[in-house]
Every structure is written in C-alpha cells, then in structure tokens.
Amino acid sequence: MNITFCCTDAAPEPWLQGLRAALPGADIALWAPGAPPADYAVVWAPPQQFFDEQPQLKAAFNIGAGVDALLKLQLPRQTQIVRLDDAGMSVQMAEFVCHAVIRHFREFDAYEADTRQGKWSFRKPQARADFPVGIMGLGVLGERVARALAHFEFPVKGWSRSPKVVDGVQCFSGTQGFKDFLAASRVLVCLLPLTADTRDVMNRDTLSQLQPGGYVINVARGAHLVDDDLLALLDNGQLAGATLDVFRTEPLPAEHPFWKHPKITVTPHTSARTLRSESIAQIAGKLAALQRGESVAGVVDRGRGY
Ligand code: NDP
Ligand code: OXD
Numbered sequence: 001m002n003i004t005f006c007c008t009d010a011a012p013e014p015w016l017q018g019l020r021a022a023l024p025g026a027d028i029a030l031w032a033p034g035a036p037p038a039d040y041a042v043v044w045a046p047p048q049q050f051f052d053e054q055p056q057l058k059a060a061f062n063i064g065a066g067v068d069a070l071l072k073l074q075l076p077r078q079t080q081i082v083r084l085d086d087a088g089m090s091v092q093m094a095e096f097v098c099h100a101v102i103r104h105f106r107e108f109d110a111y112e113a114d115t116r117q118g119k120w121s122f123r124k125p126q127a128r129a130d131f132p133v134g135i136m137g138l139g140v141l142g143e144r145v146a147r148a149l150a151h152f153e154f155p156v157k158g159w160s161r162s163p164k165v166v167d168g169v170q171c172f173s174g175t176q177g178f179k180d181f182l183a184a185s186r187v188l189v190c191l192l193p194l195t196a197d198t199r200d201v202m203n204r205d206t207l208s209q210l211q212p213g214g215y216v217i218n219v220a221r222g223a224h225l226v227d228d229d230l231l232a233l234l235d236n237g238q239l240a241g242a243t244l245d246v247f248r249t250e251p252l253p254a255e256h257p258f259w260k261h262p263k264i265t266v267t268p269h270t271s272a273r274t275l276r277s278e279s280i281a282q283i284a285g286k287l288a289a290l291q292r293g294e295s296v297a298g299v300v301d302r303g304r305g306y
Pocket of ligand 1: 064066067085089136138141159160174191193194195197198219221269270271272306
C-alpha cells in the first residue's frame with residue numbers, strides 16, 4: 001500500500017515517522033509535484049495540483065474535522081474523503097467553550113479588573129436559568145460540548161439538520177426549528193460545518209433573535225459570521241460580547257476591528273487542535289478497516305458538504 005502525505009501547515013517529518021510506525025507495511029512518502037501515484041493520501045489544504053496528479057486515490061484522510069477547504073477543489077470522483085472524527089478534539093472543544101461561557105457568566109473579567117486595582121468587591125450572582133446556551137451543530141464536537149455544559153447545569157439547547165435526542169439538551173432541528181432555537185438561547189455557540197446552507201448563518205437577523213444580553217461563541221468557521229452585523233449589534237448594546245476563534249481571513253488581519261473591540265475576545269483558531277498521535281492512530285485504524293472492506297466513520301458526503 002502506498003500513501004502520499006501532503007499537508008500544508010504541518011511539519012512533515014514527525015507525521016511521516018508516526019505514520020510509518022503505525023503502518024509498518026506501507027510505503028509512505030512526502031508528496032512533491034510529479035510524485036508517483038499512491039493508493040491513499042493524508043492531506044490538509046493540498047493544492048489543486050495534488051489531486052490533478054493523483055486521480056487514482058482510493059481515499060484521502062483530512063487531518064482536521066472541517067472539509068470546507070478541501071471541497072472547494074476539483075476532487076477525483078471515486079476518492080473517498082475521510083475527515084477526523086474527534087481524535088482528541090472534542091474534549092478540547094468542550095473545555096474551550098465551557099471556559100468562554102463560564103468566564104462570561106461568572107463575570108471573571110470584571111473580577112480580574114477589580115482585583116488588579118486591589119478592590120475586594122462582590123457582584124450579584126447571575127441566575128443560571130437566565131443563561132440558556134444554544135449550540136448550532138450537534139455532531140461529534142457539538143454534542144460533546146452540549147453534554148459538558150449540561151454538566152454545569154446550564155439550560156442547553158441544540159440545533160441540527162436532522163432530529164436528535166441528547167440527554168439534558170433540548171433539541172431543535174431543521175429550518176422549522178431554527179427560530180424557536182434562537183429564541184430559546186442567550187449564548188450562541190457555532191459548531192456547524194461550513195456549507196452553502198450554513199455560510200453567514202450568524203447575521204443581524206438571526207443574532208437579533210437571541211434573548212437579551214446575547215453572547216456569541218464562534219469556534220467553527222469565520223464565514224459563519226457576518227462580521228459587520230456582529231459589530232453593529234455589539235455597538236448598539238443588543239449583544240453583550242463574543243469569543244471568536246475563527247475568522248474569514250486567517251491570521252486575522254492586523255487592521256481588523258475585532259482585535260481591539262472591548263467586547264470581543266480573539267483566539268487564533270486554537271479551540272481544538274489536531275493532535276498528531278491520536279490522528280495517526282485514527283487514520284491507521286480506518287485504513288486497516290477500509291483494507292478489510294469495512295465502512296468507517298467520518299466519510300464525507302460531498303453533496304451535503306460535510
Ligand atoms: P459533524 O459533521 O460531526 O457535525 C456537524 C453538525 O452540524 C451535525 O449535527 C449536523 O446535523 C449539523 N448541521 C450541518 N448542516 C446543518 C444545517 N444546514 N442546519 C443545521 N444543522 C446542520 O462535525 P464536527 O462536530 O466534527 O465539527 C464541526 C465543525 O467544527 C467542523 O466542520 C469545523 O468547521 C469546526 N472545527 C473547528 C475547530 C477549531 O479549532 N476551531 C476544530 C475542529 C473543527 P446532522 O447531525 O443532522 O447531520
Ligand atoms: C478542523 C480545524 O477543522 O482545525 O479540524 O478547524
């Protein structure tokens with residue numbers, strides 16, 4: 001079995017070594033233009049030339065959960081696209097989102113500002129019941145985040161394309177459930193894949209439907225959010241704040257108003273990082289299953305876009 005590796009943004013050597021250790025029978029090489037045809041690929045943001053020169057691939061393993069960048073390319077028809085499912089990302093996402101929600105709910109920024117001035121002062125505790133958290137996307141990551149927030153006894157709402165049942169979470173689905181979901185949420189967390197249906201989903205109209213004091217946490221993709229609409233709603237007081245980990249252009253350009261906005265916390269697309277050894281173990285397991293003719297989790301439905 002031949003495997004070609006083409007991942008921009010990842011130092012290739014540790015990946016190649018890890019893949020070789022996990023798949024001792026395989027011939028694994030770093031892709032370069034003109035490389036011989038391989039059976040399988042491990043990719044992240046490869047150039048179009050990669051797929052143009054590798055039309056025979058049986059499967060391409062994406063070393064991330066989101067495949068929006070990959071699906072913009074012309075892909076060989078028979079190549080299965082397999083994304084990471086979890087591989088150590090869901091616990092990171094749960095801690096990131098819980099941290100953002102709790103930091104806002106418990107007003108830790110205000111406490112920090114006070115204590116830095118030597119002030120020993122209390123704030124009136126806010127009622128948890130007044131902080132329903134709505135999660136858009138109840139997939140591998142969204143469901144884990146929903147369960148983690150429910151553990152802290154926040155009222156948790158979830159929205160997905162198809163109907164779901166998740167313990168401790170009030171679930172809504174489809175376009176018909178969206179309005180009710182927004183009206184039931186005060187904090188809005190985006191964990192949707194970026195598709196034609198979900199692009200710009202957080203805009204002036206939808207964000208205005210959140211409960212008073214709305215707070216936005218975007219950990220999915222920058223193009224889910226209309227930047228200017230968020231800024232307008234923060235500036236007119238309709239929204240209380242936002243934590244943003246993903247942006248339309250990354251790195252976030254130096255002149256972007258998000259950097260210095262007093263109600264926005266920016267993090268550099270780090271809420272759930274790809275973990276090399278977990279990812280390699282998952283890819284090796286899936287490759288072995290595919291070789292045995294079994295189906296694997298995380299195969300992308302190109303028509304659906306995720
Ligand atoms: P999944 O595919 O497991 O889950 C996607 C969820 O979104 C599903 O519940 C799906 O519904 C729902 N969904 C899709 N389209 C719609 C729609 N039109 N309306 C309503 N719900 C919809 O993905 P993951 O949980 O693994 O990952 C989610 C995203 O998180 C990734 O695509 C990626 O963009 C982002 N991500 C960000 C990271 C970061 O560091 N910031 C790291 C990793 C991922 P249904 O269940 O019915 O199919
Ligand atoms: C991913 C990401 O999609 O890192 O995995 O954003």
